[in-house]
Amino acid sequence: MGELTLVRAARPARVKIAPKTELPLGQILAGDCVSEMRKLPDASIDLVFADPPYNLQLGGDLNRPDGSHVDAVTDDWDRFDSFAAYDAFTREWLTECKRILKPDGGLWVIGSYHNIYRVGAIMQDLGFWLLNDIVWRKSNPMPNFRGTRFTNAHETLLWASQGEKARYHFNYRAMKTLNDELQMRSDWVLPICSGGERLKGDDGHKAHPTQKPESLLYRVLLATTEKGDVVLDPFFGTGTTGAVAKRLGRDWIGCEREAAYRKVATARIAKELPLDESALTTMQSARSQPRVAFGAVVEAGLLPAGTEVFDKKRRWRAQVRADGSLLCGKESGSIHHVGKTLQGAPSCNGWTFWHYERDGEIKPIDAARQLYLLSVED
Amino acid sequence: MGELTLVRAARPARVKIAPKTELPLGQILAGDCVSEMRKLPDASIDLVFADPPYNLQLGGDLNRPDGSHVDAVTDDWDRFDSFAAYDAFTREWLTECKRILKPDGGLWVIGSYHNIYRVGAIMQDLGFWLLNDIVWRKSNPMPNFRGTRFTNAHETLLWASQGEKARYHFNYRAMKTLNDELQMRSDWVLPICSGGERLKGDDGHKAHPTQKPESLLYRVLLATTEKGDVVLDPFFGTGTTGAVAKRLGRDWIGCEREAAYRKVATARIAKELPLDESALTTMQSARSQPRVAFGAVVEAGLLPAGTEVFDKKRRWRAQVRADGSLLCGKESGSIHHVGKTLQGAPSCNGWTFWHYERDGEIKPIDAARQLYLLSVED
DNA sequence: ATCGATATTGAATCTAGGA
DNA sequence: CTCCTAGATTCAATATCGA
Numbered sequence: 001m002g003e004l005t006l007v008r009a010a011r012p013a014r015v016k017i018a019p020k021t022e023l024p025l026g027q028i029l030a031g032d033c034v035s036e037m038r039k040l041p042d043a044s045i046d047l048v049f050a051d052p053p054y055n056l057q058l059g060g061d062l063n064r065p066d067g068s069h070v071d072a073v074t075d076d077w078d079r080f081d082s083f084a085a086y087d088a089f090t091r092e093w094l095t096e097c098k099r100i101l102k103p104d105g106g107l108w109v110i111g112s113y114h115n116i117y118r119v120g121a122i123m124q125d126l127g128f129w130l131l132n133d134i135v136w137r138k139s140n141p142m143p144n145f146r147g148t149r150f151t152n153a154h155e156t157l158l159w160a161s162q163g164e165k166a167r168y169h170f171n172y173r174a175m176k177t178l179n180d181e182l183q184m185r186s187d188w189v190l191p192i193c194s195g196g197e198r199l200k201g202d203d204g205h206k207a208h209p210t211q212k213p214e215s216l217l218y219r220v221l222l223a224t225t226e227k228g229d230v231v232l233d234p235f236f237g238t239g240t241t242g243a244v245a246k247r248l249g250r251d252w253i254g255c256e257r258e259a260a261y262r263k264v265a266t267a268r269i270a271k272e273l274p275l276d277e278s279a280l281t282t283m284q285s286a287r288s289q290p291r292v293a294f295g296a297v298v299e300a301g302l303l304p305a306g307t308e309v310f311d312k313k314r315r316w317r318a319q320v321r322a323d324g325s326l327l328c329g330k331e332s333g334s335i336h337h338v339g340k341t342l343q344g345a346p347s348c349n350g351w352t353f354w355h356y357e358r359d360g361e362i363k364p365i366d367a368a369r370q371l372y373l374l375s376v377e378d
Numbered sequence: 379m380g381e382l383t384l385v386r387a388a389r390p391a392r393v394k395i396a397p398k399t400e401l402p403l404g405q406i407l408a409g410d411c412v413s414e415m416r417k418l419p420d421a422s423i424d425l426v427f428a429d430p431p432y433n434l435q436l437g438g439d440l441n442r443p444d445g446s447h448v449d450a451v452t453d454d455w456d457r458f459d460s461f462a463a464y465d466a467f468t469r470e471w472l473t474e475c476k477r478i479l480k481p482d483g484g485l486w487v488i489g490s491y492h493n494i495y496r497v498g499a500i501m502q503d504l505g506f507w508l509l510n511d512i513v514w515r516k517s518n519p520m521p522n523f524r525g526t527r528f529t530n531a532h533e534t535l536l537w538a539s540q541g542e543k544a545r546y547h548f549n550y551r552a553m554k555t556l557n558d559e560l561q562m563r564s565d566w567v568l569p570i571c572s573g574g575e576r577l578k579g580d581d582g583h584k585a586h587p588t589q590k591p592e593s594l595l596y597r598v599l600l601a602t603t604e605k606g607d608v609v610l611d612p613f614f615g616t617g618t619t620g621a622v623a624k625r626l627g628r629d630w631i632g633c634e635r636e637a638a639y640r641k642v643a644t645a646r647i648a649k650e651l652p653l654d655e656s657a658l659t660t661m662q663s664a665r666s667q668p669r670v671a672f673g674a675v676v677e678a679g680l681l682p683a684g685t686e687v688f689d690k691k692r693r694w695r696a697q698v699r700a701d702g703s704l705l706c707g708k709e710s711g712s713i714h715h716v717g718k719t720l721q722g723a724p725s726c727n728g729w730t731f732w733h734y735e736r737d738g739e740i741k742p743i744d745a746a747r748q749l750y751l752l753s754v755e756d
Numbered sequence: 757a758t759c760g761a762t763a764t765t766g767a768a769t770c771t772a773g774g775a
Numbered sequence: 776c777t778c779c780t781a782g783a784t785t786c787a788a789t790a791t792c793g794a
């Protein structure tokens with residue numbers, strides 16, 4: 001797995017990065033996340049994913065129209081006396097996150113409208129720089145049983161870097177691949193965690209009231225970490241972050257106060273198997289790939305000289321020449337230059353503009369580049 | 379257009395509601411919104427819709443890359459020295475909104491991740507009670523050209539009441555109808571404002587950098603106001619709020635500092651035609667229908683005393699008595715009470731629980747209520 | 757086994773009015 | 776204040792059950 005895209009040029013950090021060997025990798029730290037994080041060295045963590053209490057402030061009981069009772073989140077850990085108390089708690093754990101994150105580290109926090117506005121403002125106050133807010137659109141949310149509001153069908157994730165000028169990691173290419181060759185948007189449609197994925201306790205009841213779906217963590221980790229990175233989750237719960245991190249070949253650390261959650265998480269992560277190298281490699285960022293001359297692809301016989309290439313709408317056709325240039329009428333030159341000139345565009349990515357036909361299928365010539373890259377590996 | 383559902387029980391407000399005649403209805407107040415709102419009486423406005431500046435640049439202190447983007451929002455009104463200045467500005471205009479809103483009034487604010495977390499936290503601090511956060515999912519957002527982040531494909535709207543215990547208006551039934559008989563969710567998919575709807579200035583360039591689509595305001599006003607309500611927009615811009623309000627038969631007031639925007643908005647709203655009464659009629663919640671005593675239905679002979687009623691699965695049968703009570707074995711009482719007791723349920727809507735047979739068909743006794751309502755109309 | 761019907765459940769700030 | 780009662784209100788995905 002290659003390096004991810006490092007976005008934003010900045011001077012190399014002068015902060016001393018703590019080596020991984022000083023970290024309790026693959027461990028669930030038993031205790032309050034603030035005191036546990038305080039034991040960790042500065043600038044040692046690549047990514048924090050945090051799912052803090054939402055401070056729901058629920059009223060009385062709620063029944064469905066069929067009379068059944070809604071099992072609400074009434075756990076002690078979600079009770080705060082006031083917004084001020086919640087803010088103080090939030091400021092405290094976010095401050096520790098800021099300290100232990102590397103200068104190019106990333107922070108994700110998930111929440112609902114009950115807490116996310118406070119969390120977001122405090123993140124900004126502490127100097128975190130918001131990169132995106134992501135909306136998790138639930139495909140199967142709980143309805144509003146009383147018909148009093150809009151169905152609360154989403155939760156919000158905030159993604160931030162250490163500061164306005166800080167570098168951060170974003171695996172643009174992997175996200176685009178995951179999204180069927182369209183840029184990944186800030187709204188993600190994913191189902192809630194249910195069925196076999198939902199962990200049960202010994203009593204057959206759900207082990208944790210707010211277990212997050214693995215698909216959500218999968219996308220977060222794939223987008224903003226690389227293999228071997230260290231991911232910390234201060235509110236580990238049943239360990240979704242740890243399970244997905246292990247699967248994706250990332251190191252992880254969790255903090256969790258409740259012994260029952262730690263027990264479930266430990267068993268769960270033990271069962272998890274890391275994906276093998278080849279599965280992870282396909283998610284590499286195009287920008288960090290070695291540059292490939294079109295000529296090398298031609299040379300390798302993947303798009304032999306004489307092959308006809310064309311744009312997606314077949315407005316233009318061009319011929320591949322032996323030296324890796326294209327010829328289209330009077331225009332000739334690199335794949336990028338010819339594409340740009342024909343369109344009258346300021347620039348053109350020839351790899352995605354030009355296409356070829358193989359076995360009745362039309363593919364961008366970038367597909368041939370990928371094949372070339374595979375063939376030269378090892 | 380009938381009355382909307384009033385949600386949440388609260389004592390009748392002791393606040394004196396200012397009459398509409400004291401308000402500058404259908405006017406764009408020329409000036410800063412805080413000073414203009416200060417001239418308005420307390421408790422006089424039904425709904426505020428606000429689209430405040432987004433704080434895209436954080437002023438000269440935080441030296442930004444040299445702002446050479448052609449179409450970026452770089453107007454003077456969108457510059458603030460710091461988060462603190464933005465917060466102070468936000469607190470100021472929201473405080474005036476709180477004062478001029480009626481006790482059962484509603485507040486909507488739209489923003490992006492640059493400002494909405496600060497706005498949301500301040501709203502909560504001022505005592506506004508968040509009812510929903512709504513995600514406007516843009517069907518055609520601007521791509522992220524540099525491939526450095528997720529495509530920023532949504533904006534966020536916050537909907538709040540005056541306080542935790544305050545009443546508010548929500549036209550649940552109209553929203554459900556608009557959404558093909560499914561509850562309206564908190565994520566709305568709507569296109570951005572473009573094409574003919576996008577207003578152009580004399581130079582042929584877009585008149586305003588962040589003109590909102592009318593479909594967005596249409597849904598907001600239909601959901602949370604009724605005909606004749608007064609809607610105020612403190613950042614009127616090119617008057618989308620006024621145009622849609624006029625079309626939907628709501629009164630409106632705008633505040634706008636820039637003469638150029640006022641000019642465009644005035645011309646735009648002048649062209650707008652109100653929909654006629656029948657088009658404005660929306661589906662009504664059952665809650666807004668007149669209450670009918672079951673006894674009245676019995677009295678009217680629609681379900682005469684002695685009629686046998688039963689639940690859908692015919693697990694229980696009961697007899698209608700002359701006073702409008704039911705008898706089932708030892709249990710007797712109102713249609714609701716008997717249904718509730720027999721099922722051991724926390725509550726029961728007798729109108730839909732009990733059924734009767736007529737001409738070989740089985741109908742809920744609610745059908746008899748509807749017949750009764752028809753018979754007493756006019 | 758299979759198919760259709762029925763039951764369960766999910767981060768929920770979830771009523772209104774009168775005595 | 777509290778208490779009481781009328782009565783309005785749900786979507787999608789699993790899991791279980793019964794023929």
